[in-house]
Amino acid sequence: MLGLAIGLGQPLSAQTRLSGNQFLTPQLQAMQQDADVNPISLWVEKGQTLWRNDCQSCHHAPETLRTSAAEFPRLITRNKNTRLINLEDQINVCRQRVGQHPKGLEDDDTLTLSALLHSVAKGQTIHAQAPADAAGQQRWQDELAQGAQLYATRIGRLNLACMHCHDGKVGVNLRAEIVSPGHPSGFPIYRLN
Ligand code: HEC
Ligand code: HEC
Known part of the structure; x- marks a missing residue:
């Protein structure tokens, strides 16, 4: 309309x-x-197969992560190292948990799983947000400022x-x-x- x-x-x-x-x-x-x-339906269907093989054992049905796709990018801290990750990074972290090699963000399987998680998140409002702690909030503001500058x-x-x-x-x-x-x-x- x-x-x-x-x-x-x-x-x-x-x-x-x-x-x-x-x-x-x-x-x-x-x-x-x-x-x-x-055509995205074909990807979502393939995503369901990959999900059953590689993800379901820990996460149950994809619908249990209904809000997830809308909450990236997010800041994560591992080994005292804080960085921004997007959904596809998270998918790659998890694929390593089931013995797969990490693949590129634009890799077919990564995008397929991303398409599936976005399809269950349809209608969700994007709400990427700062971590709760003070250091995380400061870092988040710095990332936003850098984004605004790049824009x-x-x-x-x-x-x-x-x-x-x-x-x-x-x-x-x-x-x-x-x-x-x-x-x-x-x-x-x-x-x-
Ligand atoms: C061995 C258990 C395990 C498997 C298998 C697994 N994950 Fe995860 N996943 C986790 C854990 C633990 C987290 C919490 C964040 C972290 O530690 O990375 C997580 C977090 C996530 C999140 C973020 C959830 C949120 O907080 O919104 C997504 C998305 C995700 N996984 C996708 C996948 C996909 C896609 C697969 C299949 C390729 C998969 N995971 C397989 C354990 C697993
Ligand atoms: C010369 C004009 C131009 C510039 C400069 C430009 N874009 Fe675009 N962009 C477009 C056009 C045209 C499209 C496709 C139609 C649309 O959705 O806006 C698009 C699409 C997009 C979309 C998809 C929007 C959607 O809802 O599907 C995003 C996101 C985006 N641009 C981000 C950026 C970012 C970030 C930059 C700076 C690095 C940028 N663009 C610079 C013209 C431009």
Whole structure:
């Protein structure tokens, strides 16, 4: 519905809280919502098999981790070393628990399990949050400040910062796409191009 209202050449407010899905054509939105035709369904199915083999013994059904995907990235401390990890890092930590070698964040099996955990988290609000202790809270603030700085730093071939598009040009056409506020809420995704 919203997809129809967007893309009229009028920049929207940078405060607009919409997922990139809302900026797809109505046809693509319909495909996203229909499990029978959305290719991600194949990944989720494969994820269920991997889950039964490698994860279920400790975690029971994937639904028991319903909020998990929405709570990454998170700060973890191991051996006095604190670092930010995302869901795919956690999946790799756990895969080593069942004797698998750690694989890349974009590895097929890692993404497959990530797709499964995101599918059970559908509808959850993202709530990545600081650890409870004072040192963790300070570190979290430092990470946020670094992220905000990167978001405003010009990089890459176009020499643009994230904010030049995702703050300044929300709702504007860029080639075949319409620039959204750039929320990372719908991943992993299956790209058609
Ligand atoms: C030249 C413009 C431009 C710049 C600069 C840019 N993006 Fe994007 N970005 C896009 C377009 C176009 C899309 C695809 C349509 C959409 O969802 O916004 C996109 C998509 C995204 C998405 C997916 C949004 C969703 O809901 O699916 C995220 C997340 C994102 N960008 C983050 C970033 C980050 C972080 C940076 C800086 C490192 C950045 N972008 C820089 C244009 C840009
Ligand atoms: C041997 C037991 C064990 C197995 C098998 C296991 N995990 Fe875990 N998992 C844990 C423990 C313990 C934690 C708590 C955090 C930590 O110590 O890493 C955890 C945490 C997690 C979390 C974060 C949960 C939260 O707090 O939101 C996710 C996601 C996860 N595991 C995914 C997986 C996946 C995917 C697999 C299968 C590849 C798997 N785990 C297999 C023990 C296991």
